[in-house]
């Protein structure tokens with residue numbers, strides 16, 4: 001059962017790190033036309049950028065189905081990716097972008113830090129020059145009380 005937990009964590013962390021990479025070099029690169037709908041979103045509930053969530057979600061579902069019979073690492077990594085997806089939706093879409101108006105803006109602690117970091121990411125509507133591409137792991141400066149910059 002230890003290895004199950006390990007692969008859940010691996011699946012989760014893989015998403016944060018590959019997500020950072022994909023966001024920085026692909027979404028703010030060749031696929032900017034899709035991702036820009038998230039940076040310039042004005043009306044309507046869905047944006048073209050949601051396709052990325054669909055894609056990652058399908059990878060998780062595929063892994064879970066592939067590893068279902070033997071409950072091998074694919075199954076648990078699929079669970080880890082799904083957990084990442086759910087936490088991502090909750091933090092990024094509900095808490096930060098308020099697609100569901102449910103929570104107030106966090107003022108303290110870890111949540112306030114990643115909130116600030118993601119707002120910094122959205123301070124530009126352009127492809128280049130953006131900062132803070134991760135969601136859960138962001139530069140330490142965003143957690144400090146007073147910001148230097």
Ligand SMILES: [Zn+2]
Pocket residue numbers: 023027028035039121130
């Ligand atoms: Zn972006």
Ligand SMILES: [Zn+2]
Pocket residue numbers: 038092097118122
């Ligand atoms: Zn965002």
